[in-house]
Amino acid sequence: MKAATPTLLGLIGVFLLALPIRIAGGHVPTPLLPLVMVFFWSIYGPNYLPAASVFAIGLLQDFLSGGPLGLWPGVYLVTQYLVLSQRSYFLGREQRVVVMGFAFAAAGAALILWLVMSLMSGALLPVWGLAFQMAMTIVTYPIFSAAFRRLHRRVIVEA
Amino acid sequence: MEVLGHDRRQGFGRRADSRISLLTLILVSILLLLSSLYSAEASVFRKARETVIDAAAPALAVFAGPIAYLQNAVGEVRDYFNVLKQNQALREENAELRQWMNEALALRETVAAYEALQAYHAPPDAQPVNAVVIGESNDVFSHSMLVNAGAADGVKRGQAVVDASGLVGRIVDVGKSAARVLLLTDVQSRAPVYIEGADIEGLLVGRTNDRPAISFTESSEPVVFRPGQRVLTSGAGGVLPRGLPVGVVVEDEDGEAIVDLYANYARTRLVRVVNYEFPPLEAAAEGGGAGEDADEPQASEQAAPDETAPAAVEPTAPEELVGADDEPQAIEEAAPDETAPAVAEPAAPEEPGDTDDELSSEPIDD
Numbered sequence: 001m002k003a004a005t006p007t008l009l010g011l012i013g014v015f016l017l018a019l020p021i022r023i024a025g026g027h028v029p030t031p032l033l034p035l036v037m038v039f040f041w042s043i044y045g046p047n048y049l050p051a052a053s054v055f056a057i058g059l060l061q062d063f064l065s066g067g068p069l070g071l072w073p074g075v076y077l078v079t080q081y082l083v084l085s086q087r088s089y090f091l092g093r094e095q096r097v098v099v100m101g102f103a104f105a106a107a108g109a110a111l112i113l114w115l116v117m118s119l120m121s122g123a124l125l126p127v128w129g130l131a132f133q134m135a136m137t138i139v140t141y142p143i144f145s146a147a148f149r150r151l152h153r154r155v156i157v158e159a
Numbered sequence: 160m161e162v163l164g165h166d167r168r169q170g171f172g173r174r175a176d177s178r179i180s181l182l183t184l185i186l187v188s189i190l191l192l193l194s195s196l197y198s199a200e201a202s203v204f205r206k207a208r209e210t211v212i213d214a215a216a217p218a219l220a221v222f223a224g225p226i227a228y229l230q231n232a233v234g235e236v237r238d239y240f241n242v243l244k245q246n247q248a249l250r251e252e253n254a255e256l257r258q259w260m261n262e263a264l265a266l267r268e269t270v271a272a273y274e275a276l277q278a279y280h281a282p283p284d285a286q287p288v289n290a291v292v293i294g295e296s297n298d299v300f301s302h303s304m305l306v307n308a309g310a311a312d313g314v315k316r317g318q319a320v321v322d323a324s325g326l327v328g329r330i331v332d333v334g335k336s337a338a339r340v341l342l343l344t345d346v347q348s349r350a351p352v353y354i355e356g357a358d359i360e361g362l363l364v365g366r367t368n369d370r371p372a373i374s375f376t377e378s379s380e381p382v383v384f385r386p387g388q389r390v391l392t393s394g395a396g397g398v399l400p401r402g403l404p405v406g407v408v409v410e411d412e413d414g415e416a417i418v419d420l421y422a423n424y425a426r427t428r429l430v431r432v433v434n435y436e437f438p439p440l441e442a443a444a445e446g447g448g449a450g451e452d453a454d455e456p457q458a459s460e461q462a463a464p465d466e467t468a469p470a471a472v473e474p475t476a477p478e479e480l481v482g483a484d485d486e487p488q489a490i491e492e493a494a495p496d497e498t499a500p501a502v503a504e505p506a507a508p509e510e511p512g513d514t515d516d517e518l519s520s521e522p523i524d525d
Contacts, residue, residue: 019219026426063211066303067298074188077184113300125300126368
């Protein structure tokens with residue numbers, strides 16, 4: 001049961017994205033929590049967030065945000081694939097390196113998002129809003145990763 | 160529960176770094192994406208979307224209430240810094256609005272006087288459905304909101320959603336108890352509008368930033384508009400009512416008008432879904448007899464001026480052309496035309512054909 005916690009946290013993250021939380025009067029976008037979770041648990045405990053859960057989290061986000069189906073699962077799964085392939089590099093590194101790694105992963109996810117949405121709408125969409133949201137997510141990453149680390153160590157791993 | 164996460168090396172793929180399931184699911188999501196590219200409106204997808212919206216709506220509504228309460232209680236941080244200036248600005252706006260209120264009340268009396276003469280019937284107001292915003296997509300490329308009114312409340316796809324300041328968006332997905340509103344700033348949003356004063360019609364196209372643009376259809380005359388003119392819905396297509404306030408033109412960019420919307424999406428919470436039905440067209444074949452042939456040339460004469468004249472002139476145009484006994488009925492028929500100038504043509508030929516008997520027994524039920 002405790003092993004399902006990361007998945008449930010991911011689903012809660014998607015719900016937070018769907019709620020009308022308007023930080024600073026709507027000028028600051030809600031950070032992309034599920035991306036943080038996918039990145040974190042792909043490094044430190046890939047068994048806890050298997051591909052099926054990531055797919056489900058992405059699909060729920062697709063449904064709640066009204067975009068084309070399959071966009072967010074694709075983004076999260078590709079991120080997970082890339083992170084898993086670099087996992088041996090990240091394990092045991094200090095947090096600054098991991099944050100930089102997350103910045104790269106977020107940039108990659110943003111690129112996929114932008115490409116797919118531009119293809120679907122037939123025009124080159126402006127990048128600024130997306131860059132802002134990814135910057136917010138990267139800024140909040142250290143906070144959440146600290147929280148998740150404690151959760152992971154104290155609650156999940158210790159049976 | 161093991162499918163959601165397991166802490167031992169078991170499940171699909173014994174080795175810890177087996178990626179088969181991952182790659183399979185990547186393939187599945189690419190296929191989903193491609194199929195939604197080609198058939199985004201397939202009933203399977205739409206039913207799935209509606210089911211999920213319905214299922215998620217109660218959970219979202221539970222949280223949306225406290226969030227709204229907290230945000231109202233705390234208020235915006237900036238408000239604390241310029242309270243004095245804001246009060247001054249609000250007082251001035253209040254004074255101006257009071258003048259408008261008085262003028263509106265006077266106009267209402269005038270309209271009531273006309274209606275009492277039975278010579279003019281104002282088109283009936285559309286029946287709104289009140290709703291609260293329970294969810295919002297903070298995604299950069301899909302601007303939409305979830306509201307807690309659904310098919311059970313009479314909401315249909317394509318209907319306009321307004322709040323206190325102006326048009327907010329249109330309904331795109333309808334579940335039983337919740338619906339999704341596509342905001343005007345989304346890339347896929349299109350709304351038929353016209354510029355008041357310049358009387359040009361166009362389509363309001365979202366561009367993912369705060370200011371959508373109006374794209375005009377190709378015409379031989381140059382399109383002339385000025386910043387500061389109001390933009391209202393035009394009612395073309397018959398799905399949105401005419402005259403909903405949308406925004407103000409702010410500048411001219413490459414021949415497209417950029418609009419500053421009245422709606423402030425950061426403050427949108429209470430909305431109304433405008434349950435507007437296009438008035439049914441009565442059968443043009445009714446009536447007949449000798450009177451009709453003599454009136455037919457008049458009908459075609461009417462059709463031409465109706466098309467070119469803007470809606471405000473229409474009550475008088477049929478009046479001029481139709482005979483004296485048809486006069487009250489012609490003005491009556493002009494009332495539905497107010498709401499849909501694009502469809503003036505089919506309504507016009509029926510006017511001379513109707514007899515006076517039909518006039519008395521024919522209620523205007525728009």
